[in-house]
Amino acid sequence: MMMNQMNRAELLHWIDVVSFVVTDMTLYLDSHPEDAKAQEVFQKYLGMRKGALKTFAQKYGPLVVDSADMGNNWVWCDMPLPWEGDCR
Amino acid sequence: MMRNYNLSQQPDYNCSCGRDFSYKTTQDEFVVAMAYVPWQNFTEMCDPEKGLQQGTIFPELDLPFYGGKAGRRR
Numbered sequence A: 001m002m003m004n005q006m007n008r009a010e011l012l013h014w015i016d017v018v019s020f021v022v023t024d025m026t027l028y029l030d031s032h033p034e035d036a037k038a039q040e041v042f043q044k045y046l047g048m049r050k051g052a053l054k055t056f057a058q059k060y061g062p063l064v065v066d067s068a069d070m071g072n073n074w075v076w077c078d079m080p081l082p083w084e085g086d087c088r
Numbered sequence B: 001m002m003r004n005y006n007l008s009q010q011p012d013y014n015c016s017c018g019r020d021f022s023y024k025t026t027q028d029e030f031v032v033a034m035a036y037v038p039w040q041n042f043t044e045m046c047d048p049e050k051g052l053q054q055g056t057i058f059p060e061l062d063l064p065f066y067g068g069k070a071g072r073r074r
Helices: A010-033 A036-060 B048-054
Strands: none
Touching: A010 A036, A036 B048
């Protein structure tokens, strides 16, 4: 499914998924810095994470401060917190 | 200059204490009575969604968990 068709919850989940790959691959690369294939996978998912954060920021406001640009001015505190409404 | 701690570029990396930390991979080279962890080689990665569910993206690390009472046999 394309990112811009995802609703907020789906996009949040997608950010979790790609971020988890980035984290796990970081751990692997820490002990295997020379592994080119792993670096390639890492770069790919790091790009996907950045893209997902950027899309989320455009649609719902910045999730992390790295994707806060003054374009959507300082909506940081007006938007619902990512976990809000989760304990249904 | 920050010393290059990239072990793999110096296969026979000798620690300042003089001991040899070179990468021992084959069975016969290992010293008795010393613990070692086999070297992981990245081959393939599982589907990211599945990786998040199971807690690792490396199939070789997705191991069953045998929880249970330690010691006392029930």
